[in-house]
Amino acid sequence: MRTRIFTTFLSLFVAGSIGCSLGPVSSERGALSRADEVSQFKPIQPEEWRLENGLRVVYLRDDELPLVKGRLFIRGGSLWGPDSPVGAVSAMGDQMRQGGAGNRSADTLDQQLEQLAATVSSSFSTEFGGVSFSSLASDLDQVFPIFADVALRPRFEGDRLALWKGQSLESIRRRKEDPSTVASIAFTQLLYGDSPYGRVSVDRDIQSISRDLLVSLHQKFVKPDGGLLVVTGRVDRAVVERLVEDSFGSWKARGELLPPAPAVNNEPKPGIYFIELPFSQASVQMGHLGVPRLTPDYPAIDMFNEVFGTSGFGSRLMQKVRTDLGLTYGVYGGIAPAVVKGVNYVFLQTKAESVAPAIEESIGVLSKLQSAPPTEEEMEEKRTAIQNSFVFNFDAIDDIAVRNARLKLLEYPADYDQTYLTKVGGVTPTAVQEVAQKRWDPNKFVIVVVGNETAYQRLESAMGDKNNPLSPLTLRKLRFESAIVMP
Amino acid sequence: MKKIGIRVSIQRGVGLALSVAFATLTMVAPTSYADDSSSSLASMVSKVHYETLPNGVRVILYNRGIAPVFSGAVVVRVGGSDETVGETGISHLFEHMAFKGTRTIGTNDFGREQRLLARLEELALESNAGQNLSPEQREEWDEIHKDLKEIWVSDDFSRRYEKQGAVGQNATTDKEFTKYFVDLPRSAFEFWCEMESDRLLRPVMRQFYQERDVVLEERRMRSDDDPGGRLYELLLGVAYQRHPYRAPVIGYEKDIRSLTATKLEEFRKKYYVPSNIVVSVVGRVDPKEDMKVIAKYFGALPKGPEVVRDVPVEGEPEGERRATIRMAASPQVIVAYAKPNYPSPDDPPLSVAAEILSGSKISPLYVELVKRRQLAAGIGNEEGPGNAYPNLLMFGATVKAPHTTDQLLRAFDSVMDRFRRTGPTQEQLEIAKRSIGMSFLGHLQSSQSLALDFASSELMYGSWKASVEWYDKMSQVTVEDVKRVTQKYLVPDRRTIATIERNQ
DSSP states (O other), rough: OOOHHHHHHHHHHHHHHHHGGOOOOOTTTTTHHHHHHHHHHOOOOOEEEEOHHHOEEEEEOOSSOOOOOEEEEEEOOOGGGSSTTHHHHHHHHHHHTTTTTTTTHHHHHHHHHHHHHEEEEEEEOOOOOEEEEEGGGGGGGHHHHHHHHHHBBOOOHHHHHHHHHHHHHHHHTGGOOHHHHHHHHHHHHHOOOSTTOOOOHHHHHHTTTTHHHHHHHHHHHSSTTOOOEEEEOOOHHHHHHHHHHHHHTOOOOOOOOOOOOOOOOOOOOOOOEEEEEOSSSSEEEEEEEEEEETTTTTHHHHHHHHHIISSSSGGHHHIIIIIIIISSSSEEEEOBBBOOOOOEEEEEEEEGGGGGHHHHHHHHHHHHHSSSOOOHHHHHHHHHHHHGGOOOHHHHHHHEEEEHHHHHHTTOTHHHHHHHHHHHTTOOHHHHHHHHHHOOOGGOOOOEEEOOOOHHHHOOOOOSTTTTTTTTTTTTOOOOOOSSSOO | OOOOOOOOOOOOOOOOOOOHHHHOOOOSSOOOOTTHHHHHHHHHHSSSEEEEOOOOOOEEEEEEOSEEEEEEEEEEEEEEGOOTSSSTTHHHHHHHHTSSOOOSSSSSOOOHHHHHHHHHHHHHHHHTTTTTTOOHHHHHHHHHHHHHHHHHOTHOOOOOOHHHOOOOEEEEOOSEEEEEEEEGGGHHHHHHHHHHHHHHHHHHHHHHHHHHHHHOOOIIIIIIIOHHHHHHHHHHHHOSSSSSGOOTTOOOOHHHHHHHHHHHHHHHHHHOGGGGEEEEEEEEEOOHHHHHHHHHHHSSSSSHHHHHOOOOOOOOOOOOOOEEEEESSSSSEEEEEEEEOOOOHHHHHHHHHHHHHSSSTTTTHHIIIIIIIIOOEEEEEEEEESSSSSEEEEEEEOOTTTTOHHHHHHHHHHHHHHHHHOOOOOOHHHHHHHHHHHHHHHHOHHHHHHHHHHHHHHHHOOOOHHHHHHHHHHHHHHHHHHHHHHHSSSSGGGEEEEEEEEOO
16 A cells, blocks of 8 residues: 555645745746747756855755755765775765764664654765765754764764675675676676776675775765755755854865876777576677767767667667567667766667577667668657757756756856757757767677577577678677676 | 565655654654644645546646646556456556557558558467467468558657657556556647547557567566566465466466457457546646646547456465575565555554564664674565555565575564564654655655556545545554554464575
8 A cells, every 4th residue: 555655645745835836826827828838947046155165055945845855975986996895985985874973873873863754875986976865854953964974974883884794795696696787797897897997896895895994985085175065955045054064164175186087998809798697588788988978979979879779769779679579678779978988888688599689680770870870850859859858857956956966066068058959959960870980889899698508509600600790709608706707 | 567675775754744643753853744734635635636527537637846847647447456367467568559559650551551450460360379370371470560561650659759858758567557657848738638548549559469579578577587576476376376466467478478469459448448547647737728638638538338347356364375486596585464455444554564664774674684683685565466455565585695594584583473562662653654654755756656646546446535544544553553453464374475595
C-alpha cells in the first residue's frame, strides 16, 4: 500500500498552503493560449552572493513544501587523489557523514537525524565532491549545523570505516554477477588504462585505506576555494545568510585552486575483448576516447547525439537495432564529453546468438551517418525536440538552482543557456555528418563483450567470414575477477 | 514491475504531513504543523478537479508547479493479476505494442498494411504463433515483412511526442496497472489528448513479432541474468500457489512466445474500456478549458462491457515454505510474510512495523545484522507484489561473506522474536511514522508521480481520496497496534523464505 499511496496523500497537506505561491492562476492567464503560455515563460533566476573566504552561495526560495534543501559542492576528487589505494577519495566522501561529525559520535549523529527526520549525505567522486541535506524548514536551525559539521569536522570513526570496508568488499565480490557492471568496468579500464580515470578498486585497495588517509584527504580537498553552496526551500534569504555565515564564515580560504585535471595518455588497443561469464545475454560496451566539454562544435555534437543514439526511440540506433530488428531491449550511443577526454560509446545487450549482428548493425548506423548527412526532416525533428523540451530545465526550483550551480562549477560561459537554442538551431546536416566523420573512428573501437560460450563462438565464426565488417579485428579473451587483469 | 531492492543506505525524510506524529514527538524538535493538516487537506480536495465523462472515463486534474508544463497519465486497471497461465505477460506486451502507432501514425499506407497484417496473422495462427513456420510459410512470412517494411514508419508515435518536447515518455506494467505517461510543454496539451485517445481507440498491432523478441530480451535482462530477479520470481511462485501473483508480470518465456497479435486485440477489447481507464493531468492545468479538450478526445472511446474479474483466491498460508536456487551468485535472502492488503485495518500498522524494523540506520534489523554482527551487507523491506489482493511484507538482505544464509536467518529470527515480544517503543513508533511520510516527500515535487498515484488510487479504491483514509489510519497507529499485527502476521507459519546459495 505504502509506496503508491504516500505520494498522493502527502500532496493533500501541502497543496493548501502553496496555491498562492505557484504560477499564475487560471483567471489571470485566461487570455493566453497554451502555446503563448510556453513562449512567454521566463524562468526565475537564483540569487547569488559570496562569502569573504570565496565560497559562493546560490539561493532560491521555494514555498511549495515546508522543506529546505542544501548542497555544498567542492572541487576535488580522485583525479587528484593518491594513485593507491584506489577508492580512498570515495571512501573519504562516504565516511564524512557515516563516521560521526563535530561533537556527535556516528551513532548519535544517526539517532539525531532520525529524530529530526532529516537527511545529511556526503560523497566524493572523480572531479567533485560534496555534502547535502534535506530538512523540515522548522528544524533548519538544528540540521544546518550538523550539515556543516559533516562538511568541516568529520570524525572518521574507525568502526564505521571497518563497516564500510566490509560492505565495499561484498559489493566487489558481487561485481561478476551483473553483466553490465563487468562490461562497464572493463570498458573503462581498457580506455583509460592505469590512470586516475581508469583505475578500479579491488580488495587490497579497500583493505589498506586507513583513517589517517581519510583525514589527510579531507584536509586536502575540503576548502572553500572554488566551492559552491546551493540552498533552496521555504526559508528567507536573511536566514540563509545568517546560517551560512555562522557555520561557514570562519572557514579559512587556502588561496589556491587545484591544478588542471591530469592528462589522458592511454592509447587503447582496438579489438574485441571477450569476458566469458554464464549469462544468457551478451552485454556489449564499445567505443573509443572522446572529447573534453564544450568543444567548439558542441551544438553539433548535441544534435549528432540526438540523431544517433541518446534520444531513445527517436534515435537511429534504437529504431534499427530494437524496433526494426528486435535484437535488443535497449541500445544507446553518443559522444559523452568529460573534463579531459570523454567517451564515444555504444552500449547494448542482446541474446548470445545475436551478438555479432547486433554489433555490426550498431556500427552500421554510425557508418551511415558518416557517409551521408541526416535529412533536413530529421534535423527539424531533433531541433524542435530540443527547443520544445528546453523548458524542462526550469520546471522545478531546486533543479534550477542546481543547474545554475553546475554550469558555474564546470565553468560554462555565462550566456550558455541564453545562446544554446540559437546555436543548436544553426547546426546544419553537414555539421552533424562532420561530427560523425571527425569525432568517430570505428577502426579504433574497443569492443567489450561479456557473454557465454555461445556468444564467443558466434563472434568467432562471424569474424571468420572475410566479408564481415568485424573480420579485421582481433578477438581476445580477458579474465575478470573483481576487475580485468590488464592485458 | 516491482522488485525487492537491497538498500544499503536508505533515503530518509520527514513527514510534514504527519501532523499527528509531530504533535507527540517532542524530544527533539517541536514542530508546528498540527494546525496545517485538516485545513490543507480540505483545500487540496477542493483544488483537485474530478469528473467522469459520459462514457465512463474518469478524469483527474491538479494544478501545481512553476513552469508551463504538465505530466499526463493514462492508467488502465489491468496487469499481471488479470492473467492466466498460458497467456502470462500479455498486459506487458500490449503496453509495448501501444507505442507502435495507430491507423494514421506509424504507417504510410494503412489500407495495404491492414491486408498484409491480416495475412500475417493467418500464418501465425496456423503455425503456433509463428513458432513452427513451414519453409513455404517462412518464405511468405518474410515476403510479407519485406512489403511491410516499406509501409512502416518506425517509432513514428514516440518521435512525434519527442518533437513536441516530450520528456520521460514511458509506460510500466505491474500486477494491477498499465500506466502510460509523459511530460510535455503546455502547448502540446491537445496533441497529448489526441495521441493518447488514438492509441486507445485505434491501435495497430504492427511490428508485433519483432516486439515479442524485444520483450524476450527484456526478460533475459531482468530475470534470467539477474540473481535478484530470479530470486524474486522464485519467491512469488512459492508464496502463491493459486493466485496469479505467482507469475511474473513480464510472463513466462513459453507464454510470451505463444502470444499473437490476435490475442492482444481480444485482450484490448476486454480491458481497455472506458470504465477501466483513468486520465490524470498534473502540472499547469486549467480545468475549465482543458476539460473541453479531454472530453472531445477521450469522450470518443466507445463504452464497453464492465470488466469482470474472476481471480482464484489464495487462502491463508498453511505453514512456512522455503525455496532455494543454487547458482553462481552470492547468497541473498528474502523473507516474505503473508498479510492482508488495504483496506484491512491491519495494513497501515504493518507498514509502520516494517519501517521500524528495517527502514533506517537505527532500525533493529539494520543495527543487529548490518552494523553489529555484519552478517548482511544491506537490508531493506518492501510490500507487494501488488495491492489489490492479500500481499506480502518482504524483507530482503544480501549475505556478507563468509557468513551463510542460515546464520543470517537465525539472527533475523532473534530480532523478530524480540520485537514480537516487546513491540516498539513510543519513540521508535514516532520516528517511523514521520519517516514514512518524509520518505516519499520527494515524489510530491514530481507531477508525474502525483498524476500516476491519483489515477491508480482512483482505479483501485474507487476514489483518489482513498490515500487520505490510509494516511489517517497510519498516523493513528499505536504501539499496541504494531505489537498486535506483528504477533499476528510476522510469524514463521505465515512466511516464505527464498534464498540464493552459491553452487560453485
